[in-house]
Amino acid sequence: MKSRLHAHVGTLRQLEILLAVHKHGSIKTASESLFLTQPTVSMQLKKLAEAIDMPLYDLAGRKLIFTEAGLELVTTATEVLDSFARLDMTLANMRGLKAGTLKLAVVTTSKYFIPHLLGPFCDRYPNVNIQLKVGNRQQIIERLKHSNDDFYVFSHPPDDIDTEQIEFLANPLVAIAPDGHPLATRKRIDINEISKQPFIMRESGSGTRYAIQEFMRKNKVNLNIRMTIESNEAIKHAVMSGLGISILSAHTLVYGGRAGLAQLPFSLLPIKTHWYFVWLKTKRPSLIANEFLNHVETDGRKMLAAELQRSGIRKRDI
Ligand code: PGA
Numbered sequence: 293m294k295s296r297l298h299a300h301v302g303t304l305r306q307l308e309i310l311l312a313v314h315k316h317g318s319i320k321t322a323s324e325s326l327f328l329t330q331p332t333v334s335m336q337l338k339k340l341a342e343a344i345d346m347p348l349y350d351l352a353g354r355k356l357i358f359t360e361a362g363l364e365l366v367t368t369a370t371e372v373l374d375s376f377a378r379l380d381m382t383l384a385n386m387r388g389l390k391a392g393t394l395k396l397a398v399v400t401t402s403k404y405f406i407p408h409l410l411g412p413f414c415d416r417y418p419n420v421n422i423q424l425k426v427g428n429r430q431q432i433i434e435r436l437k438h439s440n441d442d443f444y445v446f447s448h449p450p451d452d453i454d455t456e457q458i459e460f461l462a463n464p465l466v467a468i469a470p471d472g473h474p475l476a477t478r479k480r481i482d483i484n485e486i487s488k489q490p491f492i493m494r495e496s497g498s499g500t501r502y503a504i505q506e507f508m509r510k511n512k513v514n515l516n517i518r519m520t521i522e523s524n525e526a527i528k529h530a531v532m533s534g535l536g537i538s539i540l541s542a543h544t545l546v547y548g549g550r551a552g553l554a555q556l557p558f559s560l561l562p563i564k565t566h567w568y569f570v571w572l573k574t575k576r577p578s579l580i581a582n583e584f585l586n587h588v589e590t591d592g593r594k595m596l597a598a599e600l601q602r603s604g605i606r607k608r609d610i
Contacts, residue, residue, distance in 0.1 A: 301343045302336075304376070307369035309336045310348070314366045315438070317356055340365065374576070381578045384419075391419035392580045397435045398445035399499050400428055401524060401540075402567060404547035405461070406445060408599070409592045413584060420580055428522075430497030436570065442581035444570045447541075448499045457570040458585070460593045462600060464562035465503055466545070468528070468553045469537045476554035483513055483559045490518035490536035492527050500524075504539050507563045528553060539563065546600060 301307070312322040313333065323333045341348045348362035358366065377392075384391040398406050403426045410422055425435065429446060436444045436453060447463045449455060467486070469476055475489075493515070494501040508515055518536045521527045524544045531538050532552040542562065545553065569588060571577065577585065 297344070302339055304373065306336045306340050307372060309333055310340055310366060310369050311373065313337065313356065314358060314362075318354075319356070378576065378578055381580060391417075391421075392578060393421040393423055394580050394584055395423045395425075395441040396443050396445065397425040397427065397432050397441040399432050399447070400426055401447070401463075401500055401543060402445045404541075404543045405596055405599070408547075408596065409588060412591065412595075413587050416587075417580070417583065428495065428497045429499035429502060436572065439572045439575050442571065442575075442577060443584070445567060446499060446570055447565045447567050448502055449568050449570045454573045455570045456573055457568045458589065459566045459568050460588055461567040461596050463565045463567050464542045465500065465507075465539050465565060466542050466562045467537060467539050467556040467558050468531050468545070469556050470532050470534050471552055471554050473537070473554060473556070475537075475556050479557065481556060481558045483511060483561065486537075486558060487514045487516055489516065491515045492519045492521060492530050492536045492538040493517045494524070494527065495520055495522045498522075500539070500541060503563055503565050507560075511560060542600065 309322070309326065309328070312326050313319055316322045316325060319330055319333050319337075323330045326333070337348055344361060344365060346361040347359050348365065349356045349358045351357075381392045396406065403424075406424065410424075414420065414422065423441075425432075425441065427435070429448060432444055432446060433450050433453075435441060436450070436455070449457055469489075475481055475485075493504070504515075519530060521530060524540055527538050527540060528544065530536065537556065539561070545555075569585065571581075
């Protein structure tokens with residue numbers, strides 16, 4: 293027997309309102325984000341609750357706690373609105389103009405090369421809008437959980453979330469010191485010597501930090517962390533000004549410049565990691581997302597690998 297529930301649920305706009313309230317966890321913030329008044333939002337939620345004949349949420353103080361039924365409706369609303377987004381894309385495609393929005397969320401270190409992938413893609417599809425979010429690994433994992441975007445870029449995708457992923461580029465992590473540092477003239481430095489140097493580290497939640505800590509733990513090497521800094525660029529400047537040495541992705545040097553910096557030849561370095569495009573297994577990619585993935589796998593992958601090699605990174609280091 294076919295369900296008639298949809299006949300009771302008023303409009304798609306109500307589902308959008310529901311998703312905004314779920315995302316923000318508050319009627320006030322959701323109203324602001326939708327440019328609606330709070331009573332309007334509350335009224336639409338009330339209508340939805342009446343339609344499914346069950347409460348959507350409970351109030352614990354000022355906090356909204358979604359009920360099981362409320363969460364089921366959120367899942368269905370997401371699927372329904374995603375279907376409409378896909379329909380929009382399909383119709384645009386039928387009209388012969390590949391239009392729509394490509395949403396990417398990438399870890400801070402990949403912001404150096406992602407725009408170089410987007411350039412040629414946007415030339416080919418001038419009607420496509422790009423939305424690019426940048427955050428550290430932990431912030432991007434949070435976005436992945438909510439599947440807000442078409443693709444996520446990590447070098448260490450989380451292994452406790454069901455995802456599809458493609459590996460597309462090497463991400464060697466190299467040790468850097470200021471130009472003229474006494475270690476910079478050495479041919480080879482034992483990795484254990486790194487403990488004698490003040491070290492500048494990325495913040496907790498960073499994928500670079502995660503990779504360095506895993507590497508040091510495996511090789512039983514201690515670091516003498518003098519400073520924690522949230523940005524690759526600020527770390528490079530701190531290193532240049534003699535505050536310590538660090539380990540960063542080679543991409544921060546390829547695109548961000550290496551003036552004033554020397555690469556240190558510690559044994560066992562670089563730490564060899566790779567970049568991945570990641571998306572939730574349950575997410576059906578839009579047409580534009582598929583086109584973009586095609587572009588990454590063909591031209592994009594080759595172009596970025598060539599740029600990495602042109603920058604002087606040795607083949608055996610990637
Ligand atoms: P980060 O991530 O920018 O959070 O350090 C880089 C990575 O995942 O390797």
